Structures are given as structure tokens and as C-alpha cells.
Amino acid sequence: GAGVSQSPRYKVAKRGQDVALRCDPISGHVSLFWYQQALGQGPEFLTYFQNEAQLDKSGLPSDRFFAERPEGSVSTLKIQRTQQEDSAVYLCASSYLAGGVEQYFGPGTRLTVT
Amino acid sequence: GDSVTQMEGPVTLSEEAFLTINCTYTATGYPSLFWYVQYPGEGLQLLLKATKADDKGSNKGFEATYRKETTSFHLEKGSVQVSDSAVYFCALYSGGGADGLTFGKGTHLIIQP
Numbered sequence: 001g002a003g004v005s006q007s008p009r010y011k012v013a014k015r016g017q018d019v020a021l022r023c024d025p026i027s028g029h030v031s032l033f034w035y036q037q038a039l040g041q042g043p044e045f046l047t048y049f050q051n052e053a054q055l056d057k058s059g060l061p062s063d064r065f066f067a068e069r070p071e072g073s074v075s076t077l078k079i080q081r082t083q084q085e086d087s088a089v090y091l092c093a094s095s096y097l098a099g100g101v102e103q104y105f106g107p108g109t110r111l112t113v114t
Numbered sequence: 115g116d117s118v119t120q121m122e123g124p125v126t127l128s129e130e131a132f133l134t135i136n137c138t139y140t141a142t143g144y145p146s147l148f149w150y151v152q153y154p155g156e157g158l159q160l161l162l163k164a165t166k167a168d169d170k171g172s173n174k175g176f177e178a179t180y181r182k183e184t185t186s187f188h189l190e191k192g193s194v195q196v197s198d199s200a201v202y203f204c205a206l207y208s209g210g211g212a213d214g215l216t217f218g219k220g221t222h223l224i225i226q227p
Contacts, residue, residue: 035214040220042203042205042217042218042220043203043217045215046214048213048214056213091157101146101165103214103215105157105158108157
């Protein structure tokens with residue numbers, strides 16, 4: 001079946017612009033996670049949804065970052081007033097389990113802020 | 115807090131060599147442990163996992179054993195191929211229902227023919 005998809009795959013934004021990154025999880029998956037992966041580093045947890053409820057947003061680096069999953073399927077990560085330090089690959093993962101021991105990752109969106 | 119430490123790369127080996135990538139962790143409770151692989155231009159793929167002490171995860175010739183006494187989960191393969199060239203990430207999940215995976219920094223493996 002279809003895996004996790006993310007769009008766009010690449011995004012270039014000028015500093016100060018707002019961006020929106022989309023994640024389509026595997027159909028029926030309860031849990032959805034967002035991660036940020038800086039160049040040469042491992043992914044770092046940003047936020048977690050169980051269905052439409054955002055249960056953990058402790059990893060969001062600032063109040064410029066906002067995520068939503070209004071109908072419990074597609075999720076959007078929004079970054080307002082982008083800064084150069086926001087340049088990274090943003091990964092989405094989903095899991096059929098609540099809590100997500102088995103996470104399936106999308107290909108990521110590479111964001112470059114100029 | 116939880117953390118994962120894995121050996122720095124790049125690791126360069128010849129084809130058919132034996133591979134070990136070290137991974138140690140710090141976590142509260144009894145985490146589940148994972149190895150993920152990232153091939154060039156692709157997303158993270160789960161390679162193997164172990165959910166309790168002394169479990170051995172295995173897949174595609176790779177193995178790792180959950181060692182609680184040494185808090186380790188080293189990745190091994192007896193004979194590597196050029197196609198194994200990728201970045202390998204060790205990760206843990208502590209549970210609790212709301213936290214994500216905690217990853218190491220990744221080890222870049224290069225296999226030369």
C-alpha cells in the first residue's frame with residue numbers, strides 16, 4: 001500500500017516568509033509525529049498527534065512553529081517568519097499504534113531559508 | 115532525559131568485511147530499541163528492532179541484541195555489500211504514549227568494492 005507522503009519535497013523560503021509543510025500518513029494510522037533533522041544530525045522530535053489531538057508539542061523550538069491535524073489524517077506543519085536556523089529536513093512519521101513504537105517515515109521536506 | 119550515542123563516521127569497509135556499529139543508550143525504564151537506515155535520497159526505513167532485554171532483532175543479514183546490562187544495541191553484519199552503503203541511525207522509544215523516538219547522530223557507512 002501507499003506509504004507516508006510529504007509535500008513539497010523541497011522548499012526554498014526567504015527569511016521572514018511563512019511556510020506550510022504537508023504530511024499524508026498511511027491510511028488508518030492513529031499516531032503522527034513530526035521531526036526536524038539538521039544536516040549531519042539525527043532527527044529530533046517536534047510534536048505528536050493521536051488522531052486529531054496534539055498530545056505532545058514539547059519539541060517545537062519556538063512559538064513560530066505550529067502543527068495541526070484537524071481531521072485525524074493529513075497534518076500540516078507551519079513555520080511563521082522563517083529564520084536561517086529553520087533550514088533542515090522535516091520528517092513526518094505515522095504509526096498504527098497509539099504512541100507509535102512502529103513508526104513509518106515519509107521522505108521528508110528539505111527546507112532552505114535564504 | 116533519554117539519549118543515544120553511536121560511533122562517529124564515516125565508516126569505510128571493503129565488500130564482504132564484517133561490520134559493527136556501536137550504539138549505547140541512556141533511558142528511564144525499559145525502552146524499545148531500533149536501527150533505522152537512510153539510503154541516499156530516500157527516507158528513513160526501519161531495519162530492525164528489539165523490545166525487551168536479550169531480544170535479538172534481525173533483518174537483511176543485520177543483527178542487534180538488546181543488552182540491558184551494558185545499555186547497548188550494537189549493529190552487526192557478517193559480510194557487507196556495496197548496496198549497504200547508507201546512514202544508519204540507532205534510536206529508542208521510552209513509551210508513555212506521547213513522546214517520539216530519540217535518535218543518535220547517525221553513522222555513515224561506505225562500502226568499497
